[in-house]
Amino acid sequence: MYRDLQHELDTFERRTPKSEEAHKKNLKRIPLGVASNYRAYDPYPIFVKDGQGSHFRDLDGNDYLDHNLCFGALMAGHCHPAVMKAVSGRLSTGTMFGMPHDMEWQLAEEICQRFPVEMVRFGNSGTEATMHACRLARAATGRDKILKFEGAYHGLHDTALVSVKPHAPDFGDVNNPVSVSGGLGVPRASLANVPVATFNDLLTVERRFEENPGQIAAIILEPILMNVGMCMPQPGFLQGLRDIATRNGALLIYDEVKTGAKLGWAGASEYFGVAPDMVCLAKSIGGGLPLAAFGTHRSVMDLISQHKVFHGGTYNTNPVSMAAGLATFREVLTRENYAHVDKLSKKLVAGYRKTVAKTGLQAYVAEAGANGVLMLYPKEIRNYRDWTTIDVDLWRHYWFGMVNRGVMAQPYWWDEQWTISVQHTEADIDRHLAAFDDLAPALAKAQQQRTAAVAVH
Ligand SMILES: Cc1ncc(COP(=O)(O)O)c(C=O)c1O
Numbered sequence: 001m002y003r004d005l006q007h008e009l010d011t012f013e014r015r016t017p018k019s020e021e022a023h024k025k026n027l028k029r030i031p032l033g034v035a036s037n038y039r040a041y042d043p044y045p046i047f048v049k050d051g052q053g054s055h056f057r058d059l060d061g062n063d064y065l066d067h068n069l070c071f072g073a074l075m076a077g078h079c080h081p082a083v084m085k086a087v088s089g090r091l092s093t094g095t096m097f098g099m100p101h102d103m104e105w106q107l108a109e110e111i112c113q114r115f116p117v118e119m120v121r122f123g124n125s126g127t128e129a130t131m132h133a134c135r136l137a138r139a140a141t142g143r144d145k146i147l148k149f150e151g152a153y154h155g156l157h158d159t160a161l162v163s164v165k166p167h168a169p170d171f172g173d174v175n176n177p178v179s180v181s182g183g184l185g186v187p188r189a190s191l192a193n194v195p196v197a198t199f200n201d202l203l204t205v206e207r208r209f210e211e212n213p214g215q216i217a218a219i220i221l222e223p224i225l226m227n228v229g230m231c232m233p234q235p236g237f238l239q240g241l242r243d244i245a246t247r248n249g250a251l252l253i254y255d256e257v258k259t260g261a262k263l264g265w266a267g268a269s270e271y272f273g274v275a276p277d278m279v280c281l282a283k284s285i286g287g288g289l290p291l292a293a294f295g296t297h298r299s300v301m302d303l304i305s306q307h308k309v310f311h312g313g314t315y316n317t318n319p320v321s322m323a324a325g326l327a328t329f330r331e332v333l334t335r336e337n338y339a340h341v342d343k344l345s346k347k348l349v350a351g352y353r354k355t356v357a358k359t360g361l362q363a364y365v366a367e368a369g370a371n372g373v374l375m376l377y378p379k380e381i382r383n384y385r386d387w388t389t390i391d392v393d394l395w396r397h398y399w400f401g402m403v404n405r406g407v408m409a410q411p412y413w414w415d416e417q418w419t420i421s422v423q424h425t426e427a428d429i430d431r432h433l434a435a436f437d438d439l440a441p442a443l444a445k446a447q448q449q450r451t452a453a454v455a456v457h
Pocket residue numbers: 071124125126127128130153154155156222255256257258282283
């Protein structure tokens with residue numbers, strides 16, 4: 001480990017002793033000491049105490065500007081007043097009944113007005129939304145296979161846990177990527193049922209359809225690959241997928257768990273001008289409460305109405321989450337708030353780009369809607385494999401360096417990105433940029449030294 005990174009890690013450990021202690025306790029009873037593998041990192045994760053608006057505090061009382069925002073699930077920011085009002089009103093009138101109520105059609109209406117879907121069903125997590133969408137697509141086409149992209153994350157069900165972060169010895173040729181298990185316990189049948197293609201490469205998609213004639217029910221994708229920082233769809237890619245799906249009688253599923261609320265008022269269909277057949281939503285539509293939805297054409301949803309496809313869930317449409325969702329759609333995800341976030345995003349991106357240029361750091365900034373990310377690559381990445389070439393220590397230097405300066409610039413892991421909430425302010429962005437400006441010269445220097453060292457060897 002190089003000296004400047006070690007220095008940031010030492011500082012981190014000095015600032016966060018209570019997190020270290022809490023993590024040790026958790027480790028006794030909870031694998032990795034965390035409730036989701038994504039929350040585990042070395043030397044130990046920051047343990048949170050509380051949050052408000054665009055900030056949170058850790059157990060040691062350190063204050064952070066929060067661009068992690070629960071892995072991008074909080075475009076509302078913490079404790080958004082409208083969401084809190086709606087939620088607290090529901091806390092004393094019954095939190096779950098397992099019975100229908102009149103907020104359901106209201107939220108369904110909100111979703112159908114924004115997204116190209118005619119009917120929706122609700123759930124509690126992104127995993128549920130993509131799982132039910134895949135099953136519905138299988139039912140609608142009478143086919144078993146779902147095509148996904150290498151490196152894409154769609155949650156934790158068996159269909160999704162294929163080629164999420166495959167390693168080089170396993171993933172084969174980029175023109176013919178192998179379906180690799182996302183961990184033990186994923187049945188071999190899942191691998192056989194999930195052919196994998198390369199993002200931004202329509203030929204690999206065509207190839208999969210040729211190899212599996214009449215067998216692929218759907219293509220599922222994030223319109224922007226957000227499990228690799230941010231990998232933008234190249235011009236024509238989404239339209240190409242639309243055409244291939246239609247030509248082959250397969251459905252096109254947009255996993256908009258991240259992009260749905262954060263790209264803009266109507267998600268990726270509006271942003272890119274290419275409409276899918278199905279949309280999966282979660283994260284930021286709940287304003288801080290667990291809420292998910294999937295929707296599609298009436299003709300496909302009728303399979304549920306006809307009792308041919310089963311969908312259910314004890315916690316579905318619990319009044320607390322639904323009240324939060326309604327407040328989020330009506331008072332958080334408004335055109336005015338998108339304009340506000342867009343303004344802040346432009347400022348943050350411009351500031352980063354200026355600092356990158358000034359310091360000579362080999363990096364670029366990717367951005368769309370409320371999201372952005374410092375990509376530590378010499379040129380724009382096109383797919384998952386490009387992403388794997390990152391210098392992880394340099395990225396850790398960036399992340400811990402920012403954290404030590406009071407800015408959680410994004411979730412831990414170099415496959416994530418920052419989110420700007422509707423509660424962030426110009427002053428927050430100034431603070432974020434000041435921290436990056438302070439850190440960037442050391443990053444650039446470290447990068448140059450590491451590049452020179454590699455050249456010598
Ligand atoms: C694109 C995408 N799909 C699905 C999921 C799964 O959502 P959840 O964690 O709510 O199950 C995630 C979560 O990060 C995601 O980013």
